[in-house]
Amino acid sequence: MHYSLNPLHKKTGLQSLNWLLVLIVIYLLICAIALLSSNFKAESTSYAADLFHFANNPFSGLVIGIIATASVQSSSTVTSIIVGLVAGGLPIDIAIPIVMGANVGTSITNTMVALGHIQAREKFRRAFAAATLHDFFNLLSVIIFLPLEIAFGLLENISRWITSWFYNIGNLSLQELNIIKVITNPTVELIQYSTSYLGEFDNIAAIIIGTTLLFLTINSMSKLLKVLLIGKAKNIIHTALGHSPMTGIASGTLITAMVQSSSTTTSLLIPLASSGTFKLKEIYPFTLGANIGTCITAVLSATAVVGNAYAALQIALIHLLYNILGVLVIYGVPVLRKLPLKMAERFGEIAEENKFIALIYISGIFFLLPILLLSLNNVFFGQ
Numbered sequence: 429m430h431y432s433l434n435p436l437h438k439k440t441g442l443q444s445l446n447w448l449l450v451l452i453v454i455y456l457l458i459c460a461i462a463l464l465s466s467n468f469k470a471e472s473t474s475y476a477a478d479l480f481h482f483a484n485n486p487f488s489g490l491v492i493g494i495i496a497t498a499s500v501q502s503s504s505t506v507t508s509i510i511v512g513l514v515a516g517g518l519p520i521d522i523a524i525p526i527v528m529g530a531n532v533g534t535s536i537t538n539t540m541v542a543l544g545h546i547q548a549r550e551k552f553r554r555a556f557a558a559a560t561l562h563d564f565f566n567l568l569s570v571i572i573f574l575p576l577e578i579a580f581g582l583l584e585n586i587s588r589w590i591t592s593w594f595y596n597i598g599n600l601s602l603q604e605l606n607i608i609k610v611i612t613n614p615t616v617e618l619i620q621y622s623t624s625y626l627g628e629f630d631n632i633a634a635i636i637i638g639t640t641l642l643f644l645t646i647n648s649m650s651k652l653l654k655v656l657l658i659g660k661a662k663n664i665i666h667t668a669l670g671h672s673p674m675t676g677i678a679s680g681t682l683i684t685a686m687v688q689s690s691s692t693t694t695s696l697l698i699p700l701a702s703s704g705t706f707k708l709k710e711i712y713p714f715t716l717g718a719n720i721g722t723c724i725t726a727v728l729s730a731t732a733v734v735g736n737a738y739a740a741l742q743i744a745l746i747h748l749l750y751n752i753l754g755v756l757v758i759y760g761v762p763v764l765r766k767l768p769l770k771m772a773e774r775f776g777e778i779a780e781e782n783k784f785i786a787l788i789y790i791s792g793i794f795f796l797l798p799i800l801l802l803s804l805n806n807v808f809f810g811q
Contacts, residue, residue: 446652449648449652450652453645453648453652454645454728455611455612455615456615456641456644456645458612458728458729459612459615459616459619459641460638460639460641460645463616463619463620463634463635463637463638463641484522486521486522486524486525486574486577486578487525487801488525488802489522489523489524489525489526489529490525490526490528490529490532490570490574491529491798491799491801491802492526492529492802493506493525493526493527493528493529493530493531493532493533494529494530494532494533494794494798495529495533495794495795495798495799495802496526496529496530496533497529497530497531497532497533497534497536498533498534498536498794498795498798499533503530503531503533503534503690503691503722504690504722504725504726506526506530506533507527507530507723507725507726507729507744507747508725508726508729509639510523510526510527510530510726510743511726511729511730511740511743511744512638512729512740514736514739514740514742514743515736515737515739515740516736517736520584520739520742520743520746521581521584523743523746524577524583524584524743524746524750525574525577527743527746527747527750528569528570528573528574528750529570531566531569531570531719531750531751532563532566532567532570533794534690534691534722535559535562535563535566535694536790536794537691537694537695538558538559538562538691538694538695538697538698539556539559539560539562539563539789539790540790541555541559541695541698542555542556542558542559542698542702542786543786543787543790544698545698545702546783546786548702549780550780551702551703552702552779552780552783552786553776553777553779553780554701554702554703554704554708554776555698555699555701555702555776556775556776556779556780556786557701557708557772557773557775557776557777558697558698558701558702558708558711558772558776559694559698560771560772560775560776560789561708561711561712561715561768561769561772562694562715562718563772563793564767564768564771564772564775565715565716565719565754565758565768566719566754568758568764568767568768569750569751569754569758572754572757572758573750573753573754583746583749583750583753584742584746586749587742587743587745587746587749588742590745590749591738591741591742591745594741619634619637619638620634623637673712673713673759674713675713676710676711676712676713676714676716676717677713677714677716677717677720677755677759678717679714679717680693680713680714680715680716680717680718680719680720680721681717681718681720681721682717682721683717683718683721684717684718684720684721684722684724685721685722685724686721690718690719690721690722693714693718693721694715694718697711697714697715708769708772708773709769712759712768712769713759716754716755716759717755719751719754719755720748720751720752720755722751723744723747723748723751726743726744726747726748727744727745727748729744730743730744775789
C-alpha cells in the first residue's frame with residue numbers, strides 16, 4: 429500500500445514553516461536594532477558622529493537620506509538605522525530631514541519597475557506616470573514640510589508631545605514595559621561577548637554585525653512575506669482600487685505594514701496601471717497608504733532600543749506623523765491633490781516620446797542631482 433501526503437497538507441505545512449521563519453526574522457531584526465543602538469551610543473562621540481558629520485544642516489540631511497535609500501532601495505532599512513543612530517546620539521533635528529529624504533529615495537524601485545514596459549509606448553506611458561506619481565507626491569511633501577520643520581519644528585514638537593504620553597502614564601516607563609528587551613537581551617549579549625576579544629574595536633565589530641544582520645533580516649522578511657501574502661495582496665488591491673479613496677489608503681497602509689516594503693506594494697500597481705486596468709487617480713490613494721504602512725519597521729525598531737529610547741521612539745513617530753500629515757494636507761486640499769497627478773501624467777507623456785528621458789530621470793533625481801547638491805552644500809556651507 430502506498431501513502432502520499434495531501435497536497436493541501438503540504439501547502440499548509442509550508443505556510444506554517446514560512447510564518448515561523450517570519451517570526452524568527454522579526455526577532456533577529458529587533459536584535460539587530462538593539463545591537464546597533466547600544467553600540468552607536470558607545471561610539472557616538474567618535475565613529476558615529478564622524479559618520480554623519482557631513483549632515484550638518486537640514487538640506488544636506490535630506491540629500492543624504494535620498495542617496496542612502498536609493499542605494500539600498502529600502503526606506504525601512506535606512507529609517508531603522510536612523511532609529512539606532514538617534515538612540516546613539518544623532519540629533520533629532522538632523523535625523524528628520526534624513527527621514528524625509530528616505531521617503532523620496534524609496535520611490536526609485538517602482539520607477540525602475542516601470543522600465544520593464546519600455547518597449548510598448550502606451551503601456552510605458554501609463555507605467556511611468558504611475559511610478560513617478562509616488563516620486564512627485566513625496567517631493568511635494570518635502571517642499572511643504574521641510575520649511576515648516578526648519579521654521580517651527582512642527583514634527584519635532586508634535587512627536588515630543590506624543591512620546592511624552594508613553595513616559596508619563598502613572599509611574600510607568602518604556603523601560604518597565606519593554607518585554608521585547610528582555611527577550612532579545614540573551615542574543616544581543618552573546619554577540620557582544622563574541623566581539624569583546626577585539627578590544628577597542630569591539631563596538632565597531634558589533635555595529636558591522638548589527639548592520640549586516642539588519643540588511644539580511646529586512647531582505648529575508650520581504651521575500652518571505654512576498655511568498656505568503658503577494659497573491660492575497662493582489663486580490664486586495666484589485667478589490668480596493670475600485671472603491672473609495674479611503675478604502676485605497678487603508679488597503680495600501682495594511683498591505684505595506686504586512687509586507688514591510690512600500691517598494692513592493694507600489695511596484696504591484698505598475699502592471700495594473702500599464703495595462704489600463706486602473707486609472708492614475710484610482711491608484712493614487714493606495715500609493716499614499718503605502719507611505720504610511722512602511723513606517724511600521726521604524727516603530728518596531730524603536731521598541732528594541734538600548735540607550736536613548738525616548739529619542740528613538742520620537743524619530744519613529746516623526747516618520748509616521750510626516751506621512752500621515754502629508755496625506756491629510758496634500759490629498760485633503762484639492763489644489764495640492766491634483767499637482768502630483770498632473771506632473772506624473774505630463775512626465776509619462778514626455779517619457780513616451782523620448783524613452784532616454786526616463787533613464788536620465790532615474791539617474792539624475794536619485795543619484796547625480798543629490799550628489800551635486802551635496803557638493804554645492806559643502807562649498808557654500810562648509811563642514
